[in-house]
Amino acid sequence: MNFKEQLIPYPVLEKVAAAAKELGVEAYIIGGFVRDLILKRNSKDIDIVSIGSGIELAEMVAGRLGPDVFVSVFKNFGTAQIRQGDLEIEFVGARKESYRSESRKPAVEDGTLADDQNRRDFTINAMGISLNAGTFGELVDPFEGMSDLRKKIIRTPLDPEITFSDDPLRMMRAIRFASQLNFDIEPDTFDAIVKMKDRISIVSMERISDELNKIIRSKTPSYGFKLLYHAGLLAIIFPEMVELQGVEHIEGKGHKDNFYHTLQVLDNVAQVSDDLWLRWAAILHDIAKPATKKFDKRHGWSFHNHEEVGARMVPVIFRRMKLPLNEKMRFVKKLVRLHLRPIVLSKEEITDSAMRRLLVEAGEDIEALMNLCRADITSKNPEKVRRFISNFDLVEQKLKDLEERDKLRNFQPVITGEMIMEAFGLKPAREVGVIKEAIREAILEGIVPNEYEPAYAFMIREGEKMGLKKV
Known part of the structure; x- marks a missing residue:
């Protein structure tokens, strides 16, 4: 089988073939690029195996591509890398590997193409395409990788x-x-x-x-x-995730299998978003259910406060799994903590106050939170799902209306602590915090708008209640 036609969009490969011929070595494309070429998947990484020095071949290819092409050499690994447009081309000499039981790092020695293909992980990644004169484009497939691709x-x-x-x-x-x-x-x-x-x-x-x-x-x-x-x-x-699996029954009452529920939520999120960290929020949204599971004879199973306990588990899991302990982790933690709030609102009479608080706490992540919450509706009862979605639509519309009117997404009260101290001639003190919190609550409850004059007047009234006088 020959793939010469499929290689035409990659003129750099002809340069590799010409450089290999000049050096008197054989060269092959191998691995994932070959697999993806056959599957018609886009691939920007090309691995070239040389039956000889990969570094030498890379340097000659770079010379043929022009003075602006830079070769990154990794002598310890015997590899070299070239960037050509949006392609990343890695060169390596054919290798034979052997392993010790305590390490996944192999002992490496020079080898043949067969040795190099033997060391590949899977048959679909062990296929090669020749870049040599007379056989250019021919598939080298000793392990029937093409057959496995079809199957x-x-x-x-x-x-x-x-x-x-x-x-x-x-x-x-x-x-x-x-x-x-x-x-x-x-x-x-x-x-x-x-x-x-x-x-x-x-x-x-x-x-x-x-x-x-x-x-x-x-x-x-x-x-x-x-x-x-x-x-x-x-x-x-990931033992915490496995702990979600299973259904326990007491007195004929059972709860849903939270492992398979979590996987359904994850797939639901994957249908609407490519965001890796939103997907992590889906994975972790119920992670504390095993730790908070309780049975009550009257009400059955409950997982009280699992959202707060789960939020506290997020940094622990991220740290152990070497995931980033930055704004990505904080985003996941926030969504885990808030994931029940829109669902609760959709079940109750919607108040502006509750909506304002949700908007303030979610901030810029409100759309991500709503996507997670919609994904969390996994009931097998279609009528229940329809009712939930309908209520959710009302919640989302209310949130949009409030956001348009009150601009709460990045909410900060218009009255600051410094203004309070100046108005009453105070130094930093408990009273400043009390008045500031009262203003915040009044704005969220809709008692006063987040505008300077009405908020300032409210501040004066609160200060007077505490026996303070405006200076």
Whole structure:
């Protein structure tokens, strides 16, 4: 099978072929670019394997591309990188690898193309395309990767137990590719993941979370999570999520399975947003339900305060999983804490005061919060879902009307602490905070508008109640 026609949009590859010929070495495209070319998926990363020095080949290619092309050399890894437009091209010499049991970092030596393909993780990533004279564009597919692409199967080229023992991160990658491509994992390969799952402990959490985030970003992320769960990997890397699984019954009363509910919420969010951190909020919105679960004979099961407990769990989970402890974490924490508020409002008579408070607390993240809350409606009763959605529409319209009128998204009372101190001749004191909070509450309750004159008059009245006099 020849892919010469498909390579025409990538003229840089002809430069690679010419440079390889001049150096007297063989060169092949290998890995993900080949897979994506066949699947007609967009790919900006091209891996070139040279049967010789990858660094030397990269430098000659750069010379042919012009004086503005810079080569990044990584001598410790024997690789070099060139950027050409929006393409990133990595060059490496063909390698043979061997592993020690306590590390996923291989001992490397020069090898043949066959050696290099043997070390690849999956058959669909082990295919190569020749860049050599006489065979340019020809597919090199020793493990029937093309057949596995047609069958939509993830399979290792060699014994899967050895493959996963050598580099346990490949277990996460198998599930990630299955989730991204909507492929099945071949039974022997999946059985090997189950058997070798404990080997994941030698992999850094940063690398694990990187693969997990790619699963979360996939079109239907629940598929990847179900594979992680059934393989036993999820219990090791994310035990809090596994604790959500299961239904407990007492006196004929049961609660829903919060694991599968969470996955449904995650998929619902994935249909409306590509935002990774909104998807994390979906994953963590009910994470504290196991810790807050209680049974009452009259009312059945409850998870009182799970939103507050869950919000406190967010930084702990982010820290352990080496996720960013910055505004991304704070965004997830805020949405977990607030995720019940719009749902409660949709069940009750809507008051302007409650709406104002929600707008103030959510701020710029109100749309993300509403997306999460809509996704959280997962009842199997269509009438219940219809009623919830209808009420939610009313809440959203009310929020829009209030925001237009009161501009509360980045709410700050017009009267500051400094103004209060100046008006009553005070230094920083408890009374300043009391008056400031009273003004804030009055604005949120709609007693006074957030405008200078009425708010200032309210401040004077509050001060006089406390025995203060305007200076």
